[in-house]
Amino acid sequence: MDAWPRCLERLEAELPAEDVHTWLKPLQASRQDSRTVLYAPNAFVRDEVESRYLQRIRELLAHFGGSDEVALEIGSLPRAAAAPATVAAAPAQPAPPMEAFAGHLDPHYTFDNFVEGRSNQLGRAAAWQAALKPGDRTHNPLLLYGGTGLGKTHLMFAAGNEMRRQNPSARVLYLRSEQFYSAFFRSLQEKTTDRFKRQFQQVDALLIDDIQFFAGKDRTQEEFFHTFNALFESRQQIIMTCDRYPREVEGLEPRLKSRLSWGLSVAIDPPDFETRAAIVLAKAQERGILVPDEVAFLLAKKMHGNVRDLEGALNSLAARANFTGRTITVEFAQETLRDLLRAQQQSIGIPNIQKVVADYYGLQIKDLLSKRRTRSLARPRQVAMALAKELTEHSLPEIGDAFAGRDHTTVLHACRQVRNLMATDGKLREDWDKLIRKLSE
Numbered sequence: 001m002d003a004w005p006r007c008l009e010r011l012e013a014e015l016p017a018e019d020v021h022t023w024l025k026p027l028q029a030s031r032q033d034s035r036t037v038l039y040a041p042n043a044f045v046r047d048e049v050e051s052r053y054l055q056r057i058r059e060l061l062a063h064f065g066g067s068d069e070v071a072l073e074i075g076s077l078p079r080a081a082a083a084p085a086t087v088a089a090a091p092a093q094p095a096p097p098m099e100a101f102a103g104h105l106d107p108h109y110t111f112d113n114f115v116e117g118r119s120n121q122l123g124r125a126a127a128w129q130a131a132l133k134p135g136d137r138t139h140n141p142l143l144l145y146g147g148t149g150l151g152k153t154h155l156m157f158a159a160g161n162e163m164r165r166q167n168p169s170a171r172v173l174y175l176r177s178e179q180f181y182s183a184f185f186r187s188l189q190e191k192t193t194d195r196f197k198r199q200f201q202q203v204d205a206l207l208i209d210d211i212q213f214f215a216g217k218d219r220t221q222e223e224f225f226h227t228f229n230a231l232f233e234s235r236q237q238i239i240m241t242c243d244r245y246p247r248e249v250e251g252l253e254p255r256l257k258s259r260l261s262w263g264l265s266v267a268i269d270p271p272d273f274e275t276r277a278a279i280v281l282a283k284a285q286e287r288g289i290l291v292p293d294e295v296a297f298l299l300a301k302k303m304h305g306n307v308r309d310l311e312g313a314l315n316s317l318a319a320r321a322n323f324t325g326r327t328i329t330v331e332f333a334q335e336t337l338r339d340l341l342r343a344q345q346q347s348i349g350i351p352n353i354q355k356v357v358a359d360y361y362g363l364q365i366k367d368l369l370s371k372r373r374t375r376s377l378a379r380p381r382q383v384a385m386a387l388a389k390e391l392t393e394h395s396l397p398e399i400g401d402a403f404a405g406r407d408h409t410t411v412l413h414a415c416r417q418v419r420n421l422m423a424t425d426g427k428l429r430e431d432w433d434k435l436i437r438k439l440s441e
């Protein structure tokens with residue numbers, strides 16, 4: 001068995017998953033004679049691995065019969081050698097310096113394999129513009145915000161990849177916020193902050209993922225604030241993601257929050273039914289999995305909000321179909337995903353919907369259930385009923401019962417009313433999307 005995958009497996013058991021994901025998974029290994037070369041995508045990853053993990057990696061590689069000598073370099077494997085570190089690959093050529101900037105940009109995520117829908121249309125258009133005209137004031141900085149697993153990182157990578165497709169020498173640096181934080185701290189300890197700062201002067205675009213991570217980390221925020229200003233002034237493109245609108249992130253400094261909204265901020269919402277189904281079909285096609293439309297509709301109907309969960313469900317189907325040799329049908333999907341689908345339904349539930357809707361509109365649950373018909377109560381009540389129909393398997397009479405014994409025709413009327421109003425009322429549409437997002441978290 002290959003030494004590097006085994007080493008990684010062991011490290012996964014020893015270290016927090018977040019550390020492995022952030023620092024070790026981005027490494028690529030190549031065996032060159034008795035030596036293992038680990039390629040880090042950029043200086044941040046290299047330095048962190050060197051100071052925190054290299055010693056343990058050496059021990060593990062030696063233990064698994066890998067190599068006596070381990071070198072850590074910036075760059076990536078030559079294409080032909082992009083395989084685990086067993087093959088005695090041709091000695092790797094020193095990577096051209098530009099490679100260091102592209103290494104962490106996952107080439108798999110592009111605009112071509114991003115499915116567009118109403119929920120992400122604006123975000124996609126903004127990322128596309130940033131890729132075509134990096135640094136243009138209309139979309140610099142570009143901030144993509146929204147719940148987890150909705151495609152923010154995908155769009156950010158797509159923009160970076162497109163920039164490099166248009167201009168192969170573009171220096172695009174992608175960093176997770178944790179990487180910025182650790183690298184900055186190490187530079188403080190090692191008194192190398194000047195070098196840290198200089199790295200950013202060389203980039204054409206800086207992509208920073210999950211900036212909510214900076215909350216409460218005052219020194220890092222201050223450093224990021226200066227980095228941000230320097231990049232902005234010299235018209236280098238900045239793209240950031242955040243799990244909510246930055247003004248709502250507690251622990252971010254007001255001046256940073258204000259900077260973040262200088263350019264263009266775009267919400268990425270949970271995809272609607274049609275987009276969810278289209279994503280399932282697109283992912284299936286990409287991976288060569290045969291999925292009938294009905295199965296895509298089933299997944300899209302049962303799983304709301306998070307695309308990552310949809311992908312997880314598709315993977316489970318593919319794995320089981322492969323294992324059992326069966327074809328993927330609706331029946332097969334229902335059987336395979338029974339527990340998963342049930343858990344989704346249970347976690348949503350009508351009482352939960354009532355609570356989330358009441359909180360959202362600043363009401364009490366008893367107001368939602370009451371007979372009072374003032375507009376300020378009637379609309380949220382209708383929204384709650386329509387959400388119960390959309391997100392649960394309950395029948396109209398059951399939903400009526402759960403709303404203090406209302407008739408099923410009242411529930412039906414509420415569903416139609418909400419659907420019709422959403423076509424013209426942007427605020428109601430926004431409320432609906434936000435509520436779906438909250439309920440799917």
Ligand SMILES: Nc1ncnc2c1ncn2[C@@H]1O[C@H](COP(=O)(O)OP(=O)(O)OP(=O)(O)O)[C@@H](O)[C@H]1O
Pocket residue numbers: 109113114115116120146147148149150151152153154155210241243279307308311
């Ligand atoms: N519209 C879409 N088309 C195709 N794939 C999508 C789309 N939206 C999300 N995905 C896929 O869903 C998965 C999760 O997306 P991504 O990692 O970009 O989410 P995120 O919003 O950055 O989440 P987090 O905040 O948790 O990092 C990825 O595999 C991505 O390709």
